[in-house]
Amino acid sequence: MVDYRKIFESSPALFLVLGADETFPILDASDAYLRATHTERDAIIGRPLFEVFPDNPEDPSATGITNLRASLKRVLAGGRPDTMAVQRYDVRGPGGDFEQRHWSPLNSPVIGPDGRAQYIMHRVEDVTDITRGDRVAALADETMRLEVMPRAQELQEANRQLREVTEQFQAVYDQGLFAARLRLDGTVLDINRSALEVCGFQRADVLDRPFWECGWWNRSQEVMAWVRHAVEQATAGEPFRGESLYFWGDGSEHIVDFACMPVRDASGRVVVVVPTGMDVTERVRAEQNQRELEAERRRAEALAEIDRGKTRFFSNISHEFRTPLTLMLGSLEEMNRESGGATIPAAYFDQMDLVHRNGLRLLKLVNTLLDFSRIEAERVQAVYEATDLAEMTAHLASEFRSAIEKAGLTLVVDCPPLSDTAFVDREMWEKIVLNLLSNAFKFTFEGTIEVSLRQADEQFELVVADTGTGISTAELPRLFERFHRVEGARGRTYEGSGIGLALVQELARLHGGEVTAESELGKGSTFRVTRSAASARKPRRA
Incomplete structure (x- = not known):
């Protein structure tokens, strides 16, 4: 069996194996690294890196820990190797004093099964002799050091700025707009993370395919043709922008603000096409809803003014x-x-x-x-009086008995005495009962009209039911609107203003109650007027 540990430890290169957490514990080291840093394996294994190798306390300008820590964090965050510029990082000598050292470091991640950095390989090369030179040629070496070190520092700063710009660009590319790069034939060269993760696609689903055939568009031939036209226009050197329907991996439909831009080289030739998009579904739907609400408001205002x-x-x-x-x-x-x-x-x-x-x-x-x-006009002055509501309702219903029975119908009045005396405006209650009965009689040609009054669950409930022509489901929501008449309804008479039921509703509300209707076309209707028994026991003026 191959002894990989022996091979690693015997390597002539200077290696450290670090753990992938913020303390960067030392997990192993090559023998060459131990010799170069005057350390023993057993003395450093398991300890945090910067505890073993602190900055030189006699050098207040020391930046070794700061620079190395930043590089290691970049490796953890990006999962990519990080090459550092030449660094001064002093180490303790055999006697315990710090020796001036210069290193050229490279930090590389070891990726685990979950796709994240599991270890970091820290490889360095001791370049102290190059930067410091042989002491015999001290003057020449000092001149070289003075030339090399500023350049190394400039390179380090340039690398830092380049990394920042690259990271910012990558963040925008991956997390902002949907974006891709297309070859001139329209096939996908690259695609950013947002376009994939948000919409539910995989990179393998789109790379090297014609862009307009990818999952965002291929559920609609019309949309595919629209996108293809946009790509071809950009390939010809003319930018394109518009809004389009597009699709997610689950098949749901969305709206994208889409642009397709040509990218040119120094000679002005188009070399790549960059389509971008932003999901504007919520904005577009909100604007559409707002327009619909505004139209409905204007319609309601117009109808109210007509009324x-x-x-x-x-x-x-x-x-x-x-x-x-x-x-x-x-x-x-x-x-x-x-x-x-x-x-x-x-x-x-x-x-x-x-x-x-x-x-x-x-x-x-x-x-x-x-x-x-x-x-x-709110000019109604209702007077609420103590009333035997059952007796009054039964008496009002009996006024219709002669007309109802003459028409061959049956009138059923079921108004047993109530346990409480109700306070109502008698004239208004009369109009409620008579309007509902008149309406039932008008649209009932055979069968029964029933009037009942009950007190239950702290409510008085008047019910007027018939076996008449009934009302269609589509007409029910408008039944209590002013001046509304059911089109095509068969009745005994055709006169009327269409406000009888609207008046019932307003009178019920003045009593602190409400009126509701249930109906089935061809089978009849039931109207219910309900009012709280508690409010009906309290005399008041409206």
Whole structure:
């Protein structure tokens, strides 16, 4: 078996094996290194490097430890060898005094299975004689030293600056934009880490392939053609920039701000193409969302203004209608009262009754419009009174019984006494119940209309359910909007302003409650008005 330790220790070169941590412990040394530094293997193994080899305390300008530590850290950070300029680093002689020494160091990583530096090989060459010269030719050697040392220091500084620039460039290249270098035929020469790791690709997936066929683009023929055009334009010497769809390894779609730049040599000839990109998905989507929100806001404002215009119009018209309607209805009622003994054909009475019924219907519509306009203008003064809510609700529902049963429908009223007295505005509650019942009757042609009132879970709940035509799912979200009417809905009558349910919603809110609707097209609808029992027990004014 080959004895590698024996080979290492017997090497004529000066070697140290260091551990890959911040103390840089000495793990082994060649015999030549031990002789050159006047040390013994057993005395230094396991000890930190700079504890064994400190700076010369008599030299306040000593930089040996500082320079060597910086080089070793660069090796750990970059995983690459680091060549140092000639260094002065004094060591103790056999008698314990420090001897002036100059070294030419090279520090190299030994990479472990995880891809990181596991050890550092520190190889040095003693160049003291070169820099100091033979003492017999002291003057000549001193002249040479004075020439060599400044140059060595200049080289060391230049190397340091070059390393900094290289590290900065590499950091930008790897961690900033997505970037690559392409040959003139469009194949990938190199690719940075960001373009691979962020998007979920491997270097082997893209190197030497046409750039437009790589995973960022190849899920769309249109995108591939767009990227190929960009590369060909840059190859011809003209920069390109634009935004495009691109893809990650998981198949998700993103948006990139893409540029493709030609790089020229000293003669002006394009030698390489550099595509770069920045993911702008969030920015583009945020801008799109902002535009959509702004459009929706403008639409909502326009609709609100239309609604306000309608409300103002109907309010004005209603005021104009109500006075003549009241006078007309008053005259009809007076005629009915005074015609008791007159001989008037029955057909005339029927016509008068028809005019009276429709006049009352129109007056009700006018009053509803005025109620809504007052609520919108916040001019409503609600008066909450102690009320037997079950009895009142049952009485209101019974007013519809004759019309409902005449139409061949069944009215079910289920309003058992409640455990608490509720405080409501009676006029508003009446409008809530009658509007919901009127709506149910209008759209129910067979089956049942049911009115129920319950107190449970600290809530009063009024339910008006029917087996009518029902409402489509698409129409439900707009059901309580002002002036909204369901298109194509089959009803008993077609008059109405489309604000009955909107009025119910506003009146429910004035009571501290809410109204909701459930419906299935062709099977019927259920409306629920809920109000907290606690708030219903407290008299208040709104």
